[in-house]
Amino acid sequence: MPLPKSLRRPVRRTSSSSTSQHQRKKCRMCNNLDPRGHASSSYQSEAAKEPLASLSLVLDALSLSKTKQGTCRFCHVLTLVLDAFFEGWRGARVRVNVDLKEKATIKVSLDEERWKQETVEIYAGSATRAPWPTLGTAHHIPVNSGSDETFNFIRRCIQGCIANPKHTACKFTCKSSISAPRRLLDVGKSSSPVRLIDTQGKKFQYAALSHCWGSSPLFMTTKSNWAKLAANISFDALPPLFQDAIIITRQLGLRYIWIDSLCIIQDSLRDWELESSKMGSIYQNSYITISATNSGDSSARCLLERRKPVKIPYENTTGKEFALRARKILNHHPSHATHGGPAKPIGPLTSRAWALQEHVLSTRILHYTATELLFECKTSYRCECMPERRAYPTTPSLIPKAVASKKTGAVWQAWQRIVEQYSSRNLTVATDKLPAISGVASKIRKATHSDYLGGLWMNNLASDLLWHANPTAAPTSAHRTALDAWRAPAFSWASLDVPITYTILDDEENDTFIPTVTLITCSSTPSGYNPLGTITDASFTLRGPTIPATLCSEQHQGKWEYTLLITGTSTIVINHDCLLVDTDLEADDRQQKTVRRARSDDSLRPFKAPVLCFSLARYDSCVAGLVLGVSGRTNAAWERLGTFAAGTEALRGTEDKELVLV
Incomplete structure (x- = not known):
C-alpha cells in the first residue's frame, strides 16, 4: 500500500517555527518513537556533550491494534513487531510498554503473565544509517549457539578473565584435597571413547555442568553400572544435553567434565552425601561451568538454532526504505536502579534450588539462554549483545566481595540475599532443602568461623x-x-x-x-x-x-x-x-x-x-x-x-x- 501524501511530504527545515510545528505533529500515541520532546521525557547528561533523552511509554493494546496503516508509520512498526513476536496480542486487554532511549535500541514488552520477561528489541541494521536519528544499532548475535562465532566469544571471555591481573578473585590453585572431585568424565577428543575415571586425589583441569534433572529418566551412574561406564560410554547413548556439554568441553580444549548424575553413584547414600558436601569446591575449582539455563531436562540441547531477527519494513517521509530489525531478548542485564546488578539469566534452570549455589560458587560460568550466551566470573560480566567487558557486580562475586570488604556484616548480608533467592526456588526432593545450599554455607563458615x-x-x-x-x-x-x-x-x-x-x-x-x-x-x-x-x-x-x-x-x-x-x-x-x-x-x-x-x-x-x-x-x-x-x-x-x-x-x-x- 502506498504511503499517504501527508507522509510523503518532505520535512521543511527553513525556520525554527516550522521545526516546532513538525514537533507538535508527533503521534500522540507513540511520539514517533522519539524519546525527545514528550511531557515525560527525561534527560541525563552523564558527562556527554549533549544530554541524552529517555522515555517510557505505556500504550493500550486495543487502541494500538486499531491504528490503520498509513495513520502513523511508527505505530505501524510497533504493530508489525507485536504481530511477529506476541501471538494473540490483538484483542487482548494488555498494556504495551515501549522504552525509548536516544541512540539506543527500542525495547517493547507486554504487561501480562504469559509474556512475562519477554522483550523485543527494535534496532537499525548496521549496514545502513538509522532511519531516524534517535534509533540505535545492536550487536550481532549468531543464530546458532554452537557457531564458531559463539565459541570464539567464549574463548575471548575466558582468556580475558585469566589474563587480567585485576581478576584476583578469579585466581585459584586447586591445592585443597577437597577440591578434587572423586570422579570425572574423560571425554578426550571427538574420536576418543568417553569413560568415567576415578581421580585418585590427582588434580585435573575440568569443566562442570549445571543443569535441570527434570522428571524424565536420567542417564546416571549406579552401583551396578559403574564398572561398565568406567570402561566405555557410547556417545550416542548419552542424552542430548550431555552430548552438547561434551562438545563444549572439547571445543574449549579440555579433556574432563564433571556431571553430577554420572560422577556421583546415585544409589549409594554414602557416596552421594560425601560428594554433594564437596559441591561448592567442585564448582568453584572448575575451569568453567556450563550452565544449561534454558534446558528443562537432559533431553533439551543447549547448542541449537536461535530465532533469526525479523525484518521490519519502514519508509521515511520521502519514501526511502530502511532496514529495521527486531529480535526477542531476555531482560538479563544488570539494572542501574539496583546499583548495577547482578545480571539475571532467565530460563528453567533459574527456578531450581540446587542450581543457585552452582551459580554463586562458580569461578567462571557460561549461561546458555534462549536468545544468547552470557559469561560471568567473580569480577565481570559479558554477553553476546553486550560483548564489552562490564564491571557490574556478578552473582559469583557476591561472597568474594563481601569477604574482601573485611566487614563481617557484609558476609551476613550476602548470605541473607542468597537465602532470599534460594527460598523461592523449587526442589524435587524436599529433604534436599539444607544440602542444596550447604556449599554456600561452607564458604560462609570458612569466612566467619561461626557455628551453623x-x-x-x-x-x-x-x-x-x-x-x-x-x-x-x-x-x-x-x-x-x-x-x-x-x-x-x-x-x-x-x-x-x-x-x-x-x-x-x-x-x-x-x-x-x-x-x-x-x-x-x-x-x-x-x-x-x-x-x-x-x-x-x-x-x-x-x-x-x-x-x-x-x-x-x-x-x-x-x-x-x-x-x-x-x-x-x-x-x-x-x-x-x-x-x-x-x-x-x-x-x-x-x-x-x-x-x-x-x-x-x-x-x-x-x-x-x-x-x-x-x-x-x-x-x-x-x-x-x-x-x-x-x-x-x-x-x-x-x-x-x-x-x-x-x-x-x-x-x-x-x-x-x-x-x-x-
Whole structure:
C-alpha cells in the first residue's frame, strides 16, 4: 500500500517555527518513537556533550491494534513487531510498554503473565544509517549457539578473565584435597571413547555442568553400572544435553567434565552425601561451568538454532526504505536502579534450588539462554549483545566481595540475599532443602568461623531469626501450611516451603541494631556425612526479654490475619510464617491452650489464644522479635509462629527468661 501524501511530504527545515510545528505533529500515541520532546521525557547528561533523552511509554493494546496503516508509520512498526513476536496480542486487554532511549535500541514488552520477561528489541541494521536519528544499532548475535562465532566469544571471555591481573578473585590453585572431585568424565577428543575415571586425589583441569534433572529418566551412574561406564560410554547413548556439554568441553580444549548424575553413584547414600558436601569446591575449582539455563531436562540441547531477527519494513517521509530489525531478548542485564546488578539469566534452570549455589560458587560460568550466551566470573560480566567487558557486580562475586570488604556484616548480608533467592526456588526432593545450599554455607563458615544450625548462623543469630514469609513473592500465601514431615526446626526458614525475606534496615537503623538475646546452648544432629546438610533434630536455648500476649485470628477479604494483644498497648499485626490454628496440649497433667502452625488437613477458624513474645533486638525506637507457641513436639520448649515489630513502649513489662526453641 502506498504511503499517504501527508507522509510523503518532505520535512521543511527553513525556520525554527516550522521545526516546532513538525514537533507538535508527533503521534500522540507513540511520539514517533522519539524519546525527545514528550511531557515525560527525561534527560541525563552523564558527562556527554549533549544530554541524552529517555522515555517510557505505556500504550493500550486495543487502541494500538486499531491504528490503520498509513495513520502513523511508527505505530505501524510497533504493530508489525507485536504481530511477529506476541501471538494473540490483538484483542487482548494488555498494556504495551515501549522504552525509548536516544541512540539506543527500542525495547517493547507486554504487561501480562504469559509474556512475562519477554522483550523485543527494535534496532537499525548496521549496514545502513538509522532511519531516524534517535534509533540505535545492536550487536550481532549468531543464530546458532554452537557457531564458531559463539565459541570464539567464549574463548575471548575466558582468556580475558585469566589474563587480567585485576581478576584476583578469579585466581585459584586447586591445592585443597577437597577440591578434587572423586570422579570425572574423560571425554578426550571427538574420536576418543568417553569413560568415567576415578581421580585418585590427582588434580585435573575440568569443566562442570549445571543443569535441570527434570522428571524424565536420567542417564546416571549406579552401583551396578559403574564398572561398565568406567570402561566405555557410547556417545550416542548419552542424552542430548550431555552430548552438547561434551562438545563444549572439547571445543574449549579440555579433556574432563564433571556431571553430577554420572560422577556421583546415585544409589549409594554414602557416596552421594560425601560428594554433594564437596559441591561448592567442585564448582568453584572448575575451569568453567556450563550452565544449561534454558534446558528443562537432559533431553533439551543447549547448542541449537536461535530465532533469526525479523525484518521490519519502514519508509521515511520521502519514501526511502530502511532496514529495521527486531529480535526477542531476555531482560538479563544488570539494572542501574539496583546499583548495577547482578545480571539475571532467565530460563528453567533459574527456578531450581540446587542450581543457585552452582551459580554463586562458580569461578567462571557460561549461561546458555534462549536468545544468547552470557559469561560471568567473580569480577565481570559479558554477553553476546553486550560483548564489552562490564564491571557490574556478578552473582559469583557476591561472597568474594563481601569477604574482601573485611566487614563481617557484609558476609551476613550476602548470605541473607542468597537465602532470599534460594527460598523461592523449587526442589524435587524436599529433604534436599539444607544440602542444596550447604556449599554456600561452607564458604560462609570458612569466612566467619561461626557455628551453623539449620540455616542460621550463631554469630548473627538475632538478625538471622528475623526472617519472615514474603507475601509479595508468594501469590498463594493464603494457602501456606506446615510441612507434612519434619525437615528443620520451626525457627529455621528451612522448616517451610515459602519464599522468605529478612528485616531490611536502613543505615541509621543498622547502626543502632542491638541484639537483646543471649545464646546459652545450641545443638543439632546431622543425619549423614554432611555436617551442613540434612538434620534429624536441632534446638537452642536463648535468654532474653519475654512478655505474654494473646494472638487473635480473623479473616479479611479471604485472607487470614493475626494480631497480638498485649496489655496496655494497641494491637500489633504479625508476620505469620504460615496459616495458624489454636490447639490444646497436655502439660503437667492439665490442658494448655496455645497456637501452632496449621497442617494441610486442618480446618481454619477465628481464635484467641495465649502466645509468648520474645524480643530479639532493638533498633532506633523499635523492638523486633518472635511470636512463640508451646511446642507439641518437645516438652518444655517453644516453636516459632511468626515475627513482630513494635515501638519499644509496647514491651515495657518484659521479663528475662531462658527458652528452648525447637
